[in-house]
Amino acid sequence: MNIFNLGGLGGEESPRAAAPEQCSRKGCRAAADWQLLWNNPRIHTPERRKVWLACNEHRAWLEDYLQTRGLWKETVPFGSAAASVGGTA
Template sequence: MSIFDFAAGTDPALAEPGAVCSRKACRSGASWQLLWNNPKIHAPERRKIWLACGEHRDWLEDYLQTRGLWKETLPLDAGSPDSAPEQDS
């Protein structure tokens, strides 16, 4: 458990396995994938993925759109190999 998990009141050991929302301190299951890239550092065809629960989808999408990074939002397909999130912010 890190100090950030402690501050958020979460314990990663208690988190359910599977896709988890990328919103800070949210441990809800994800049902959406937000595809984005930073044109200053990524090739145009590269897509990074943040996962979102229904509650945080709009917030994360707005965050990316405001910064000009958002490309598209798709339903999370648990069987898709592309559904694994990249762990950086």
């Protein structure tokens, strides 16, 4: 054990980084297939985009949740560069 590496600053990849990104639906452990881009106009600038990840099964449920509250902006495939505009969660 190296006392200088206790903070995880070594060259080893963390287990979290190696895991696939998961769906944002509570309790779902499926891999993400979609990015749901949204913002809350009461607290975010218009160009800001927050991101929820969704599997195919939960995409419609999460979109409906955001649309009902007037927060949803667009859905793009996971890994698309569109989600990087204006920041993320």
